[in-house]
Amino acid sequence: MRLEEFEELLERRGADPAAWPWGRRRAARQLLGRSAAARKAHDQARTLDSWIGDAVRPVPASAGLKAQLCRIPQNHPRGNDRLTIGLMLKTRPWRGLCYAGLAAAMASLVAGVLVGTMQPPAESGHAQMMDIASLVYGLPPDQGRLQ
Known part of the structure; x- marks a missing residue:
């Protein structure tokens, strides 16, 4: 070495x-x-x-510090920590907005699925598809359209 x-x-x-x-x-x-x-x-x-x-090296705590730490729960008792939905909405109104936003997102998802799965009428749908194809592939608008 x-x-x-x-x-x-x-x-x-x-x-x-x-x-x-x-x-x-x-x-x-x-x-x-x-x-x-x-x-x-x-x-x-x-x-x-x-x-x-x-x-x-840790320093041991004094007896006075230990006594103070033990008195903390006695000096500051906790109340009932259970919250109901109504109390949550009253104390934290932004949570209600979160629920409303979630409901709006779900509604738009359902509406998007419904609109996406609906079939347009055969003739107008074909004409619209040809117009989109003409834009994508650079064809003149009347070329390829069913007469």
């Missing part, structure tokens, strides 16, 4: 050999045994790990 690889290992995994990948532990320990620069980098990583460990 090269010194650069060892330093990267220390940066990524810390100074504890138990956190190092199994396949690289042996090479890292061999480098520690023969390189003063590796030992210095390892000592610096241990110091950094101890600083980080001290910074993130």
Whole structure:
């Protein structure tokens, strides 16, 4: 293992050999045994790990804080949380608009399906189709129309 690889290992995994990948532990320990620069980098990583460990160690809560947290439900009791549709519409009128919008969307969907499945009369429908075809394919309007 090269010194650069060892330093990267220390940066990524810390100074504890138990956190190092199994396949690289042996090479890292061999480098520690023969390189003063590796030992210095390892000592610096241990110091950094101890600083980080001290910074993130949780502080126990005091008895007064625990007592205050336990009193919160007593000081702020919850009422009945069940809501009826009428109460929802009274307290949140925008929900009624959502229901109206949903009903309008469903009605337009049904109307679209009905209109799309209706058959026009045979003669006028064919003439309209030929007019559309003439626009799409660039034909003169009278070409291909049934007489």
